Amino acid sequence: MTGVVGALVEAWDELRLHKLRVLLSLIGVAVSVAAMTAVLAVGQMTAQAQTEMMERDMGRQTTLTVNAFAATPSGNSDVVPAMRELAARYQVDHASVVQWASGRFRAGGATFESQLQLVDQPYGTMHRIQLVDGAWFAPGDEDRLAPALVVNEAFLSAVDSPGLATHPTVTLPGANPVTLVVTGVMANRWPDEGPAAFVLYDSYSRVSGAPEVDPAMGAVPQLELWVPPETADLGMETVRRDLTAALGEGAMVDVYSNAVSGQEAFDRTFRLVVLGIGTLVLLLGALSLVNISLVTVRQRIREIGIRRSFGATSGRVFFSIMLESVVATAVAGVVGVGLAVVAVRNLPLESLLGFGLEDTPPFPLAAALTGLAAAAGVGALAGLLPAAVAVRVRPIDAIRY
Known part of the structure; x- marks a missing residue:
């Protein structure tokens, strides 16, 4: 030394x-x-x-995306409960139902079309949602009388609101008009992005019933599961088998992973x-x-x-x-x-x-x-x-x- x-x-x-x-x-x-x-x-x-x-687009690695269609008389009304039961059975901490919809919103005297995504609270973490104002959905928001809404800046501009300090609200007209409160604002993802919003699936369904699906994105609800990479292959096989059995004969279940090889x-x-x-x-x-x-x-x-x-x-x-x-x-x-x-x-x-x-x-x-x-x-x-x-x-x- x-x-x-x-x-x-x-x-x-x-x-x-x-x-x-x-x-x-x-x-x-x-x-x-x-x-x-x-x-x-x-x-x-x-x-x-x-x-x-x-x-931000596809979810964390490795996220399993599940598309399911039930061939029962009740149609897809059984799909979401079966998806939720599957996620709870295997104790997947980050799981979210995703349903694309569209809505015609009214704020003041203005009316505008907006894309709407019905999701669960973990979706924000799974897709790295970043807000410029307000906050993402918190546990318990699904019980709000006026559902919380997280929107992009284009949506907020259409509402003609200066910011969240005024607690802006919008209304979904229909047989049962629904009032929603804007609680979070995301940046536009590209310069000319149109209005877009997120709402909790359970909160929206409780006060408004079945959403008006977006035909461009399909009417089938999805389930996203963020799982460890080493369990992805086994998870895909297990989800496909269990969900097919839960939905009965004739059900179609498609599972794919976003893992980039x-x-x-x-x-x-x-x-x-x-x-x-x-x-x-x-x-x-x-x-x-x-x-x-x-x-x-x-x-x-x-x-x-x-x-x-x-x-x-x-x-x-x-x-x-x-x-x-x-x-x-x-x-x-x-x-x-x-x-x-x-x-x-x-x-x-x-x-x-x-x-x-x-x-x-x-x-x-x-x-x-x-x-x-x-x-x-x-x-x-x-x-x-x-x-x-x-x-x-x-x-x-x-x-x-």
Whole structure:
């Protein structure tokens, strides 16, 4: 242990003596490490952003979507209770019935059409619903006399309300007019998005009865189940079997998963490509360090010869010379990683992507460690040739030079 510490101290002292030469040779190494680390980090953060964008549309990975149709005289009125019973039996914490509908809403003197989704409370977590004002449905909202409504900004503009402070309400005309209270507002998902709203399935059905289904989205209710990835295949088979048995003969049940195959392989390939390119750039940057080290060794022949005359072994000389390059590139790696962290942290990633991140990932530790390891590895390779030259120095050379 003492020998290792001594070699490190010696290497650091030599770097201090030749700091100008070493600094000039390590600028390229530091910049290369910063670029490679930053690209790896941005790649991982972009992958997180893509995952969140997909989960807003398709649900968390792995979400099972169940479409069911009952061939009984009562029709689809038995489907939703059977779906709820299935989710409760297997204790699925994040499960939601989804029914697409449409409605003609009235607010003040204005009347407008809006898309309407009937869901359960866990739907917000499963689809990463983000609100700009108000709150998503809470447990107990299904018992409200006036059902709660979560709308987008286009819907709120159609209501002509300045915000939730005025407790805006809308009415669904019909044989039994229903008054709904807007309790949450989402951002429009694209600039020209039309009015859209969410309401709790049980709350709406209790006061209004069967919804007016949206023919463009189909009349069959869906069930979404967020399950662990390792149970997806078994879950699909189990749900299909149990729900078919519950709905009786002639029932049609379709189950599919939103798991994206090949994504991990793509991410792994991306990291390897970036790592390969970054390592190549690091090797090019290390050429200057090799040149400086060779010149320095030629100037230190007398010093090395004297050390050999006092008993320094070839291994000790080789290790100390190579360690100088390793320490130098490791310091450059630390500087490069620091630059990458500052650059990535100040990068307006959300503005570039066009939407906010709910789970903003920290700077990837793996990217930082990869940058440091690559820098140290390149330093070891760059120190091999100067160390090999230093080993060939003999004590007599101290007199010659």
